[in-house]
Amino acid sequence: MPDPTLNPSVMDGVVLRPMTSADLPLAHALSAELRWPHRQADWEQVFAHAEGTVAERDGEMVATGLRWRWGERHATIGLVIVTPACQGRRIGHRMMSALLDGLEDHTVLLHATAEGRGLYERLGFVRTGELRQHQGAAQPAPLVALPPGWRLRPAGLNEAPALQALDAAARGMPRDALICELLGSADACVVLDHDSEPRGFAMLRRFGRGHAIGPVVAPDAEGAKALIAHLASLNAGHFTRIDIDFASGLAEWLESIGLLRVDAPTTMVRGTPLAKMPGGPALFAIVTQAMG
Missing domain, CATH: 3.40.630.30 (Gcn5-related N-acetyltransferase (GNAT))
Incomplete structure (x- = not known):
């Protein structure tokens, strides 16, 4: 049996795996926990064009992240959410690393909250502007x-x-x-x-x-x-x-x-x-x- 400590997707009891449409109700619940306004219908609409990743701890979903590939050289990343009870455990860093895997030759766009900006800078993102x-x-x-x-x-x-x-x-x-x-x-x-x-x-x-x-x-x-x-x-x-x-x-x-x-x-x-x-x-x- 493989040693889970050698698997980069399994750390501190947290397992990363691909998101499926069956995960959308729980993903919506995570965004609602942060008071984000998304309806489940909004999740369904964006997931139709996305590749998603979820993180589970003891069988419970604790984080999400989605990426969208646009053409052969561009991508966007969003809906990166870590439940407040699990923040500070580098789950966000692991999620972003998984989402960026395979996008080394892509231009990748995201919109960062104040809380997430430091993480994204450490991963090579640079500020190019602001939204209002x-x-x-x-x-x-x-x-x-x-x-x-x-x-x-x-x-x-x-x-x-x-x-x-x-x-x-x-x-x-x-x-x-x-x-x-x-x-x-x-x-x-x-x-x-x-x-x-x-x-x-x-x-x-x-x-x-x-x-x-x-x-x-x-x-x-x-x-x-x-x-x-x-x-x-x-x-x-x-x-x-x-x-x-x-x-x-x-x-x-x-x-x-x-x-x-x-x-x-x-x-x-x-x-x-x-x-x-x-x-x-x-x-x-x-x-x-x-x-x-």
């Missing part, structure tokens, strides 16, 4: 005037290739399966057109305590405001969340429509820095902090 999480009961937003030739319109289900290309150019990594799935499941998806050519888009989706706006891809801040204002007005009076790139300069404007800042995670990358296409669209709001 805004949420609240959205107010009807004044329409943003667009220049001649520009308009907003609903997205068609046949437009997945165009939206996938815009997302890849803005995020710096291909996420075709994710964008296709979100297009089919979003409550609303609006496209920013210039002379009948899609130049940006945004989605309103069920998430957590209500709805989330994201991703938001646009050529500039005014285009992003037009997209967000439209979706915020659709969801006026209801709980709405949006996670923006702080460098976007949208924070003050979001507060003016009732979406107040509640958190500021750090954007971190290991590997080649992400780069959007020169002259192309920018990612103003992410899908989720886990998937980027």
Whole structure:
């Protein structure tokens, strides 16, 4: 029988193993223990695109972590959770080591809490920016005037290739399966057109305590405001969340429509820095902090 002390996945009675769909109810319970807003439906949606790992101690799940591979050179990591009763035992370090295994030649993106940032730095991640999480009961937003030739319109289900290309150019990594799935499941998806050519888009989706706006891809801040204002007005009076790139300069404007800042995670990358296409669209709001 193998000596468990020689197995890097078995230490201090903690066993790491692949996550399965049967683990999702307990994974959801772990996130609820930390007061994270995810519904089990949110876990199911993100797990459909992920490779997950769980840690068990004495047969009880005590930690989770997910990674998403986007194309051959990119990945994101998120939903790294250690139950408070087991924190301080290097379980988070072991979880991250398992998630990073096989990603040595990848650019890996994550969004770090203040508590996790030190661990990620020790694993080779560097700070590249910040997010601002805004949420609240959205107010009807004044329409943003667009220049001649520009308009907003609903997205068609046949437009997945165009939206996938815009997302890849803005995020710096291909996420075709994710964008296709979100297009089919979003409550609303609006496209920013210039002379009948899609130049940006945004989605309103069920998430957590209500709805989330994201991703938001646009050529500039005014285009992003037009997209967000439209979706915020659709969801006026209801709980709405949006996670923006702080460098976007949208924070003050979001507060003016009732979406107040509640958190500021750090954007971190290991590997080649992400780069959007020169002259192309920018990612103003992410899908989720886990998937980027």
